[in-house]
Amino acid sequence: MVSEWQFEIPTAGSKRLPPDGRYMEALSSQGYGFEVAIADLVDNSIDAGAENVLVHFLRDGDNLVSLVIVDDGKGMDETELDVAMTVGGRRDYDAKALGMFGTGLKSASLSHAASVTVVSRTKRSRPVGRRWLMERAKRGFECDIIDATFAQDFIDFYQGCPIAFQGTIVRWDGVKDFPQRGGGGQTDRYLHRTVNKLGLHLGLHLHRFLARNDFHITISVQDVRTGVEYANYGVESLDPFAYPVSGDPDYPxxxxxxxxxxxxxxxxxxxxxxxxxxxxxxxxxxxxxxxxxxxxxxxxxxxxxxxxxxxxxxxxxxxxxxxxxxxxxxxxxxxxxxxxxxxxxxxxxxxxxxxxxxxxxxxxxxxxxxxxxxxxxxxxxxAGVVRKAAVPPGPGLDTQVRQIVQEELPMLDHEAPLQFRWKRLPTDKFFEIEQEERVLLLNQHYRAALLGGRTGSVDDAPVVKALMYLLMHDAFQRERMGSRLKDNIDLWQSVLVAAARAELDRMADS
Known part of the structure; x- marks a missing residue:
């Protein structure tokens, strides 16, 4: 035990301890959300003075194969690209640049893809390219040099859309978020959901740029074999302060x-x-x-x-x-x-x-x-509305539904949420409630009928669960259920069981 606290810590020299190759894996495990990662790459495009950015989902039939972000910014020559691809690469950021730490491109990309390829061209230099392949990066920070002919062809592919004389392309391959099996409409559902969320995220976080006449983001989906473009969306500014009339005349x-x-x-x-x-x-x-x-x-x-x-x-x-x-x-x-x-x-x-x-x-x-x-x-x-506080909705109910419930109803403070689970119950019961545990059980026997043959998940059957929440949340606020509530529960059981059995009969007939 030291006899007196020392504010200064003495040293006896120093030694260099370079990072292990696994640092790249740690860098890619920072919890980047998909939309946040794409926005980070678009930030780089803005810093490069781009006026047009294309977010390009590429599919081969039912399979998604790559994601590409293209801009018509000032581009990079070979030296600048090496710095950009270096983890923590030192560069002088402009005072108004959105980049800060020199890690965004690498960590955002490798959080979601097995490899990231960057090809770029300036007005005065030929196209150059580099690729980080996670497996090689982990073995010792080995960055691949892209073949010059491929780099030129890649630039030519996007010539005029949006690249004119200069620009940069970032390509993700082995994207973890993509469906592994695209059949049965899974790819179309994924794209519909993802493109919508991505458009809202970019529209919100970059709304000041998108409100200008000189900056545009396009999200496109195209088949690599046929060239057919399935979708083409322009991202719109989503200004969180764009109300038509203030809620109070003294504001803003x-x-x-x-x-x-x-x-x-x-x-x-x-x-x-x-x-x-x-x-x-x-x-x-x-x-x-x-x-x-x-x-x-x-x-x-x-x-x-x-x-x-x-x-x-x-x-x-x-x-x-x-x-x-x-x-x-x-x-x-x-x-x-x-x-x-x-x-x-x-x-x-x-x-x-x-x-x-x-x-x-x-x-x-x-x-x-x-x-x-x-x-x-x-x-x-x-509005003459005074809504009674309710038990918060919890796991098992779709997140978006839970958000709307919490917006529309005041929530009871410090109360455990109401959970939804599937369980095998007698066939004359559609549901059961475990009042003390705050769990509403739905009969597994009727699950396939309610899902219409779709694959189940933790938050499946959102319509049924939302209706059950509206019917039953009050029951979980009472120590004892009165005769009227018990009679209502018996009524709901009978009607819901009959409806579920009718759905099972329809499935059997088809």
Whole structure:
């Protein structure tokens, strides 16, 4: 045990410890979401001055084979490409660049693909290409040099769409997210779901760029053998503050938080009109989770909602959204951006400064939250709707359905969620409830009929489960079920069993 604490730690020299090849595997295991990874690559295109970006899904019949991102930016020569493909490669980022750490291209790509190939050309240089193949990278950071003829052919393939004189192509092969078996319409369903989510994500996080006349993103699906283009979508700006009329005539209003060592930070505070059906309000996740701070760095949205330890998300604040353009903070004393650019960590000083941040006319930021709550509550009162708090929906119910339930009903605080499970039950029962465990059991015997022959999953049969939740959530709030509720349950059992048996008969006849 040391007799006295030493503030300075003495050293006796140093030695170089280069990373093991497995570092590449660790780099690719940072939890990049699919849409977040694509957005990171589009950031690079924006930094390169691109006006057009193509996200190209390539299929061979029913099988998806590659994903390609193409831009008409300034491109890279051989030296610049080597730096770009080096993990943590040192380069001088422009003050307004979206890139920061020199890892995004590699970690985002190899999180989702077995290999990433980059081919690029500038106005003054020939096409050059490099490839990271995960298996080779793990053996010692061995990066492949792409054949010059292939690099030229690859550039020519996208000549005019969108590459004109210069540009960059990023190609993913062995994409982990792609369906392994494309038959039975699985590929079409995957593409429909994925293209929609990707378009919403890019539209939201890059909405300031997409609102300009000189920047466009296209998502396309094409067959590599026939050349048939199955789909071609232009990504539209999805501005989270684009309401037609404010929910309160005193807003938007700008409050100013004064942070030591950083200076003033402007908080542009908005109140959405209640019960809006616009995509800008409700198309990208649970509304309650989208309230809070919208942090921008160089016009790129890097956090869409959340209160950063200032408040907990709650239904009454669902109309409140605050735009914050992050100031220059080179030492990251107050604001630290995650490597994936999908969130901001704010110091405790930021949260502490908010309540009293002035906004003119004697208002402070705390009063803004009060106003947002008032608008929400008044809308409920004027509609004559006072909905009873409900048990939260839990595992087994589709995520999107759960989000809508939580938006439409006030949730009981600190209550365990209601779970849904399939179990073999007597054939005269459609469901059972385990009240203390908060589990609603559905009869496995009728599962195939309810799914219409589709493969089951944890959150399957969303319509049936949603209806069961609406019927039964009240039963889980009672210590004892009264005679009226018991009679209703008997009624529901009889009707649902008859309907499920009728569905089984239809399946047998067909």
């Amino acid at each position: 209003r700008t409050f100013t938080s004064d942070l030591p060592g950083l200076g003033p930070v402007r908080l542009e505070s908005h109140i959405w009109p209640p019960r809006s059906s616009l995509d800008e309000f409700k198309a990208f996740g649970a509304v309650v989770e989208r309230s809070g701070f919208y942090f921008y760095r160089n016009n790129r949205l890097v956090q869409a909602g959340g209160w950063n330890n200032y408040r907990q998300p709650e239904q009454h604040l669902s109309l409140a959204r605050v735009a914050v353009d992050l100031p220059d903070d080179p030492d990251r004393v107050v604001f630290r951006l995650t490597v994936k650019k999908d969130g901001v960590q704010a110091s405790p000083e930021f949260a502490d400064s908010l309540d009293k941040a002035p906004g003119g006319a004697g208002r402070v930021f705390a009063s803004y939250l009060t106003d947002a709550e008032r608008v929400y509550r008044d809308a409920r009162k004027h």
